Amino acid sequence: MCGICGINWNDSDLIEKMANILHHRGPDQKGTLIDDDVSLGHRRLSIIDLSENGRQPIHNEDESIFVVHNGEVYNFKDLRKILEKNGHDFYSNTDTEVIVHAYEQWGQDCVSEFRGMFAFAIWDSNKKQLFLARDRIGIKPLFYILDIDKFLFASEIKSILLAPQIKKEVDPISLYYYLGYEYVPAPLTMFKGIKKLLPGHTLTYKKGQIDTQRYWELSFTNTRRDENYYAERIYNLLRESVEIRLISDVPIGAFLSGGIDSSAIVGFMSQVMDEPVKTFSIGYEDETYSEFEYAKQVSDYFGTDHKEILIDPYSIEHYETVLWHLDEPMSEFSLLPAYIFCKNARKEIKVSLSGEGGDELFAGYERFIASKLDNYYRILPHTVRKKIVSKVIDKIPPRSQKKGAVNILKRFIEGSNYSIQGKQMRWQYFSNLDEEKKLYSKSFTSQIESLNSLNYIGKYFQKCNIQDKINKEIFVEMNTYLVNNVLVKVDKMSMANSLEVRVPYLDHIFVEFCATVPGYLKLKGLTTKYIFKKAMSKLLPKNIIQRKKQGFSLPIKNWLRNELKDYMTDLLRNSEIIREYFDIYYLNKLINQHVKGTHNHSHRLWALMSLEMWHRKFFSD
Secondary structure, three states, rough: EEEEEEOEEEEEHHHHHHHHHOOOHEEEEEEEEOOOEEEEEEEEEOOOOHHHOOOOOEEEOOOOOEOOOOOOOOHHHHHHHHHHOOOOOOOOOOOOOHHHHHHHHHHHHHHHHHOEEEEEEEEEEOOEEEEEEOOOOOOOOEEEEEOOOEEEOOOHHHOOOOOOOOOOOOOOOOEEEEEOOOOOOOOOOOOOOOOEOOEEEEEEEEOOEEEEEEEEOOOOOOOOOHHHHHHHHHHHHHHHHHHHOOOOOOEEEOOOOOOOOHHHHHHHHHHHHOOOEEEEEEEEEOOHHHHHHHHHHHHHHHOOOEEEOOOOOHHHHHHHHHHHHHOOOOOOOHHHHHHHHHHHHHHOOEEOOOHHHHHHHHHOOHHHHHHHHHHHOOOOOOHHHHHHHHHHHHHHHOOOOOOOHHHOOOOOOHHOOOEEOOOOOOOOOOHHHEEEEEEEEEHHHHHHOOOHHHHHHHHHHOOOOOOOOOHHHHHHHHHHHHHHHHHHHHHHHOOOOOEEOHHHHHHHHHHHHHHOOOOOOOOOOOOOOOHHHHHHOOOOOOHHHHOOOOOOOOOHHHHHOOOOOOHHHHHHHHHHHHHHHEEEEHHHHOOOOOOOOOOOHOOOOHHHHHHHHHHHHHOOO
């Protein structure tokens, strides 16, 4: 795992600075290529082949092609054998060198040969062109900007911002989407002009022009096979995915929450590894937010070398550090625990396996159940739902614990009110569009009045033409929430601590098979992840398979009423960007309602706090 950057001109000083600001992504080695038409920079986190031969940029035999690479190509040994048979000579044992020779052999189609997580850039001096690529699912990030005749790219936005030619401006469209979705959706970023390369895409830069092409897209097929067939294939493919992700020349471990996803990974690791698996879990003094108990049960079951990491207490300075690593604001409550988790795990391991992707692939979130129940709830007349049910539920104060019947019911009613295009639900998002508009200042409203927030989420519903409703929602999850929220968190918080995280559930071969499984086997009745639970029944203890999903979060709503109350109030009422874009009178109303405990506005308030802290961090100079 590494940090990469590049520009389309000769500037050794700038590329050195751009690479150095990515030091946390690769503290072990650094390297640059300076040519008349390009400058490439690299920071290396050494995982495979720790020798000097692995230093990047890596080149082909005649040094006409160079690559800088972030990630892992897990099938590199098989590809190397094929390439050697075709006459290619290698000088290292890295997976990165395979990329260079694969490009020589197959051209830009080489990207379809790679199995892994990656973002790389190839300089082809013969063609005088840069070729960039991002992995199919979007596990590793890649940002770029073309400003007149200047082309820049990097693993993180902060690297691009070092170029004096780049003017820092907030993109109001991205800000609008951020308030609706808690993240900035690709290809946008919060900085005007800087873009994210979309997952499964390549980009070619040549003679002042860029051309982006999609090389892979997840497609769902309607198949009908016996349950046992699906369960057996899921078991075997996931075991293989875990096994190939154990390739490493440095210590490796796993994140263990005690949920079914991480527990299955630990179970397979225990089958393959010769020594006890190093596992790590996170918890809080508030037991309703902690999973220590379940993680310990799994650890004992598989005999792992287990460590517990306690989050409490925490400081706002920690979160400011998180925002610096993110480069743009996110309102994800689990960011801080993820950062602290990775920081502590890095003391013992350099690579970790994690369970991201399981909930998206198998309809594991409660919002899938909510969407299904909403079909029945909507049988009630609209006036009954809006004027009776919603008003009654709104008057019930939210509870302080994480979930509970009252909180779940309130969330369901709110979610039902946020529906878009009939049954296309916004369960993963926190605020009603009509309510959001009350927050906007007049000037902000005029800037975005032509926008329709359905364009972003709705286009994915329209794009997926399958009739299977559950798989259709999964398709949307994979293309929106997973890539823009979950995977951003995993990459940024792990790399902030020089820790590589591998995600077996997002192996594209496993993902493609899961797309053939009918939706009714993923959400059967009100049982989430039904077929996955059946597949794991011979690996995991029954109580772990049957336990309810808890999630990885923070008690933000309680903190904003207590220890962070004064900080929140001062921060939001004295914010330059908040005053520019939002209505302070309405914001004060939200603050007062939340502090009194009559409403839970924690998502919206935390989003605005994150926005202000981010703005201070990146625009104060």
